[in-house]
Amino acid sequence: MDDVQNQIIITVTGKDKVGIVANVSNYLAKFKVNIEDIKQTIMQDSFVMIMLCDIKDMSVSFKEFKDGILELSNELKMEIWVQKKDIFDKMHTV
Amino acid sequence: MSNFNQQQILQTIEMIKVHNLDIRTVTLSLSLRDCASTSTHTTAAKIYDKILKYSKNLVEYANEIENMYSIPIVNKRIALTPISIVGEACEDIDYVYLAQTIDKAAHEVGVDFIGGFSALVDKGFTKGDLKFFEQIPDALASTKKLCSSVNLGTSKAGINMDAVLKTADVIKKCAFLTKDEASIACAKFVCFCNAVTDNPFMAGAFCGINEPECALNIGVSGPGVISSAIENLDIKADLGIVGETIKKMAFKITAAGELIGRKLAQKLDIPFGIIDLSLAPTPKKGDSIAEIFKAMGLEQAGAPGTTLALAMLNDSVKKGGIMASNYVGGLSGAFIPVSEDSGMIEAVEKGSLTIDKLEAMTSVCSVGLDMIAIPGDTKNTTIAGIIADEMAIGMINKKTTAVRIIPAIGKNVGDSVEFGGLLGHAPVMKVNEFNNDIFVNRAGRVSAPLHSLNN
Numbered sequence A: 001m002d003d004v005q006n007q008i009i010i011t012v013t014g015k016d017k018v019g020i021v022a023n024v025s026n027y028l029a030k031f032k033v034n035i036e037d038i039k040q041t042i043m044q045d046s047f048v049m050i051m052l053c054d055i056k057d058m059s060v061s062f063k064e065f066k067d068g069i070l071e072l073s074n075e076l077k078m079e080i081w082v083q084k085k086d087i088f089d090k091m092h093t094v
Numbered sequence B: 001m002s003n004f005n006q007q008q009i010l011q012t013i014e015m016i017k018v019h020n021l022d023i024r025t026v027t028l029s030l031s032l033r034d035c036a037s038t039s040t041h042t043t044a045a046k047i048y049d050k051i052l053k054y055s056k057n058l059v060e061y062a063n064e065i066e067n068m069y070s071i072p073i074v075n076k077r078i079a080l081t082p083i084s085i086v087g088e089a090c091e092d093i094d095y096v097y098l099a100q101t102i103d104k105a106a107h108e109v110g111v112d113f114i115g116g117f118s119a120l121v122d123k124g125f126t127k128g129d130l131k132f133f134e135q136i137p138d139a140l141a142s143t144k145k146l147c148s149s150v151n152l153g154t155s156k157a158g159i160n161m162d163a164v165l166k167t168a169d170v171i172k173k174c175a176f177l178t179k180d181e182a183s184i185a186c187a188k189f190v191c192f193c194n195a196v197t198d199n200p201f202m203a204g205a206f207c208g209i210n211e212p213e214c215a216l217n218i219g220v221s222g223p224g225v226i227s228s229a230i231e232n233l234d235i236k237a238d239l240g241i242v243g244e245t246i247k248k249m250a251f252k253i254t255a256a257g258e259l260i261g262r263k264l265a266q267k268l269d270i271p272f273g274i275i276d277l278s279l280a281p282t283p284k285k286g287d288s289i290a291e292i293f294k295a296m297g298l299e300q301a302g303a304p305g306t307t308l309a310l311a312m313l314n315d316s317v318k319k320g321g322i323m324a325s326n327y328v329g330g331l332s333g334a335f336i337p338v339s340e341d342s343g344m345i346e347a348v349e350k351g352s353l354t355i356d357k358l359e360a361m362t363s364v365c366s367v368g369l370d371m372i373a374i375p376g377d378t379k380n381t382t383i384a385g386i387i388a389d390e391m392a393i394g395m396i397n398k399k400t401t402a403v404r405i406i407p408a409i410g411k412n413v414g415d416s417v418e419f420g421g422l423l424g425h426a427p428v429m430k431v432n433e434f435n436n437d438i439f440v441n442r443a444g445r446v447s448a449p450l451h452s453l454n455n
Helices: A020-030 A062-076 A086-092 B006-017 B040-055 B058-069 B083-087 B095-109 B127-141 B161-177 B184-188 B223-231 B239-268 B289-296 B306-324 B342-349 B355-361 B380-397 B437-441
Strands: A007-014 A034-043 A046-054 A079-084 B022-030 B073-080 B113-120 B146-154 B158-160 B189-193 B214-221 B272-279 B328-334 B369-375 B401-408 B416-418 B425-427
Touching: A007 A020, A007 A062, A007 B006, A020 A034, A020 A046, A020 A062, A034 B006, A046 B006, A062 A079, A062 B058, A079 A086, A079 B058, A086 B006, A086 B239, B006 B239, B022 B040, B022 B058, B022 B239, B040 B073, B040 B083, B040 B095, B058 B073, B058 B239, B073 B095, B083 B095, B083 B113, B083 B127, B095 B113, B095 B127, B095 B146, B113 B127, B127 B146, B127 B161, B127 B184, B146 B161, B146 B184, B146 B380, B158 B161, B158 B380, B161 B184, B161 B189, B161 B380, B161 B401, B161 B437, B184 B189, B184 B401, B189 B380, B214 B239, B214 B328, B223 B239, B223 B289, B239 B272, B239 B306, B272 B306, B289 B306, B289 B342, B306 B328, B306 B355, B342 B425, B355 B369, B355 B380, B369 B380, B369 B425, B380 B401, B380 B437
Parallel strands: B022 B073, B073 B113, B113 B146, B146 B189, B214 B272, B272 B328, B369 B401
Antiparallel strands: A007 A046, A007 A079, A034 A046, B022 B214, B146 B158, B189 B401, B416 B425
């Protein structure tokens, strides 16, 4: 079973372009973050990708990982949010 | 096996990013009962050490949790045992020195505010309380982060009218001592009827004498989330649907707060206390209680119907929030401060919102007349009368009420006072100046109301 404490949601939004998925997944692989599920759509002309990832074996601290991904978001000119998954479960389930 | 709901994730991000959903405060409640001694300096040293011991990691850990969930924790605060009690045994008591020591500790651990420079005098004063009252103005004028509160009445004990008069004097002295800084000391002082012992919000947070050694209390905020949900409703949606919509959003806001609170308490290795089912505004556009009234269909806060709109809002927030946490407490309700809410300021400036209407509104919400600037030359007896009326609403309706009022020295109706930061700015409001001297100077103790005899 997945341990929910190790699950994070990465949300990438912005203008669609070549290489978004590749860049983000490369970054995740570099730090041993496992992708468990991906959904992507186009909403109101905007690219939206949501990834469910497991950080059990992550090789850096959460802060370092997140700081790095924010840098990546600047490079890609995409908005990237990284959040522990349990907040969504808690907020949307009675 | 994995699952996630795209819609829920995007909605959450929108709530945080667009509608200013945040955790208003994580407040560490800390008992100082073991810090009492017969010397001011020993007591001060014990208080300082205890604050540092328990809260040295508070800000760092709160920032860490904030980062993990990408949800802002706006303020980190500490609430202490009422200092009038802690200092009372000192033979050489100097409450101002205690205040300055506490303020120093607050700076040291990096919290935004520290509360509990307080006294509970609803039924009368002890000798220590009397000395304490005398020293409140100097204490607040010589500190930055310290907040002070006094409880002047309860539904069980009645109202201490002597204390109401003293409180009016304290407010005026606070205003004078800090007249060059917009009378800021008054913004850090609040008086209550039925003060609660686990309130995470300032200026009134203190650690009640019935509270455990320490606990983490949470206050959430998200008026923008509520107003946008109502704006999205059909203009003809009936008030039942409006209430239901508020309930659903309040659940989500509270659930987020509960999760963050529990995670932080766990990390700090202290018990989770309560979550306050609150909607606290900030001066930022889109983070306003008054905008909720507009979304409901009122031109301005204060228009006829506002009291019902607030009553519905307050009740629906509780109904939705209660499902999201087992431990609900604090003040729990919508706040209606004037200076901290851009929509309320606008309503005052446009002439829609008066002190009288605000007083009516306080009978159906948490908490009271909050962050209201009045002319600096307002008589002490007028201020005492305003406080007394608010205390009466609390006592009779068995609810918490409060007054945090700022006589802005040198300013008159039409002027504006700038406090800065979360405290915002306030237009100076007109007060009723008809004479009440004989009435309030009768002083004494207003006996407990009939409904206090419920055993």
